[in-house]
Amino acid sequence: xxxxxxxxxxxxxxxxxxxxxxxxxxxxxxxxxxxxxxxxxxxxxxxxxxxxxxxxxxxxxxxxxxxxxxxxxxxxxxxxxxxxxxxxxxxxxxxxxxxxxxxxxxxxxxxxxxxxxxxxxxxxxxxxxxxxxxxxxxxxxxxxxxxxxxxxxxxxxxxxxxxxxxxxxxxxxxxxxxxxxxxxxxxxxxxxxxxxxxxxxxxxxxxxxxxxxxxxxxxxxxxxxxxxxxxxxxxxxxxxxxxxxxxxxxxxxxxxxxxxxxxxxxxxxxxxxxxxxxxxxxxxxxxxxxxxxxxxxxxxxxxxxxxxxxxxxxxxxxx
Amino acid sequence: xxxxxxxxxxxxxxxxxxxxxxxxxxxxxxxxxxxxxxxxxxxxxxxxxxxxxxxxxxxxxxxxxxxxxxxxxxxxxxxxxxxxxxxxxxxxxxxxxxxxxxxxxxxxxxxxxxxxxxxxxxxxxxxxxxxxxxxxxxxxxxxx
Numbered sequence: 001x002x003x004x005x006x007x008x009x010x011x012x013x014x015x016x017x018x019x020x021x022x023x024x025x026x027x028x029x030x031x032x033x034x035x036x037x038x039x040x041x042x043x044x045x046x047x048x049x050x051x052x053x054x055x056x057x058x059x060x061x062x063x064x065x066x067x068x069x070x071x072x073x074x075x076x077x078x079x080x081x082x083x084x085x086x087x088x089x090x091x092x093x094x095x096x097x098x099x100x101x102x103x104x105x106x107x108x109x110x111x112x113x114x115x116x117x118x119x120x121x122x123x124x125x126x127x128x129x130x131x132x133x134x135x136x137x138x139x140x141x142x143x144x145x146x147x148x149x150x151x152x153x154x155x156x157x158x159x160x161x162x163x164x165x166x167x168x169x170x171x172x173x174x175x176x177x178x179x180x181x182x183x184x185x186x187x188x189x190x191x192x193x194x195x196x197x198x199x200x201x202x203x204x205x206x207x208x209x210x211x212x213x214x215x216x217x218x219x220x221x222x223x224x225x226x227x228x229x230x231x232x233x234x235x236x237x238x239x240x241x242x243x244x245x246x247x248x249x250x251x252x253x254x255x256x257x258x259x260x261x262x263x264x265x266x267x268x269x270x271x272x273x274x275x276x277x278x279x280x281x282x283x284x285x286x287x288x289x290x291x292x293x294x295x296x297x298x299x300x301x302x303x304x305x306x307x308x309x310x311x312x313x314x315x316x317x318x319x
Numbered sequence: 320x321x322x323x324x325x326x327x328x329x330x331x332x333x334x335x336x337x338x339x340x341x342x343x344x345x346x347x348x349x350x351x352x353x354x355x356x357x358x359x360x361x362x363x364x365x366x367x368x369x370x371x372x373x374x375x376x377x378x379x380x381x382x383x384x385x386x387x388x389x390x391x392x393x394x395x396x397x398x399x400x401x402x403x404x405x406x407x408x409x410x411x412x413x414x415x416x417x418x419x420x421x422x423x424x425x426x427x428x429x430x431x432x433x434x435x436x437x438x439x440x441x442x443x444x445x446x447x448x449x450x451x452x453x454x455x456x457x458x459x460x461x462x463x
Contacts, residue, residue: 083329090344
């Protein structure tokens with residue numbers, strides 16, 4: 001069983017517009033009418049859960065939800081066939097994240113993410129009891145996304161330690177500050193969030209060389225795989241034995257919705273490894289899933305056949 | 320159809336040592352009228368409903384009355400509810416819990432829900448771990 005944890009989920013609202021004008025441009029109030037819109041459950045772990053469910057893998061999604069939007073998240077997950085095990089918070093609504101995609105410029109979306117709601121100590125304790133229970137059936141745990149406001153940055157560290165003690169493998173996809181705290185627990189896979197300023201305490205991750213250098217240091221500490229999306233259509237993957245560059249032969253202008261593409265990539269890698277595939281197959285499948293998700297208006301790609309077909313466009317180079 | 324195909328895949332549940340106040344909070348937010356109670360292994364051990372809490376908070380003589388109209392006002396009820404708010408749910412739960420297994424037929428779940436007048440029914444696996452719930456609406460939704 002795969003268990004995902006999304007501590008700060010969201011309702012993702014996406015608007016497609018022909019032309020977005022903002023007040024600064026027009027010096028007056030301006031109404032932009034969307035040509036289309038969608039609402040979905042969001043947050044990195046939730047996106048991965050939905051991706052895995054669409055690939056036919058049963059999984060359990062955990063985290064915190066609150067208020068009316070909390071119900072929207074749970075309903076969307078259950079409709080996808082994901083089992084839900086969320087703790088209700090009393091401090092407010094699950095956040096809403098907004099994406100605006102302008103026609104012809106979908107590869108540069110406008111993103112506004114809500115901060116989320118703080119979690120009370122009693123709610124955190126309730127979550128930890130449930131998490132320990134879920135570890136009795138978990139083979140993989142995916143910890144993904146930002147933490148709720150005021151949460152302890154060592155949260156993922158504690159969850160990783162508990163999962164490893166229980167014999168589960170752990171993947172963490174988060175911002176650098178959260179990951180830095182988590183590294184001493186040596187998750188099996190880490191994926192830094194490229195949307196945030198990429199730097200670990202001791203090193204910036206701006207160039208290919210800096211990423212490789214930091215990755216080598218990280219895998220020495222026990223992490224088995226670090227995946228960094230260096231360019232939009234390419235990733236650098238560092239393992240204790242090898243360094244890989246994976247890329248896809250696509251134009252970024254083909255992208256229709258980048259939200260969730262990164263999560264489809266990690267979901268694809270985990271899906272393959274969980275099913276016993278080797279690293280090359282897992283990376284090819286993961287990038288193909290990410291690319292197809294980016295090319296689709298939907299957040300994550302649904303079709304395993306399409307992903308397998310797309311793998312032919314992914315090149316993998318050992319460096 | 321198997322129960323596993325029609326159930327709501329939700330593991331919302333509580334432990335027997337949580338307070339009645341916490342239970343009410345979760346029932347309210349999750350919009351549930353009853354709650355499975357599990358042990359630290361996730362195995363179903365009991366069940367408690369909002370109705371059980373109401374019964375526990377009613378005055379002792381209520382059972383002897385034919386109608387609630389004999390109760391002067393809600394103050395006594397509120398006072399008693401306040402008294403039991405910090406008690407563990409263990410004190411008011413049912414251990415003779417009715418449930419179905421994930422591979423049971425949907426007809427069996429429907430039969431139990433109708434005969435026992437239940438709003439929902441916990442679903443467990445072969446090791447008695449909670450894996451979901453079947454609600455009345457799940458049956459209706461999948462029969463259409």
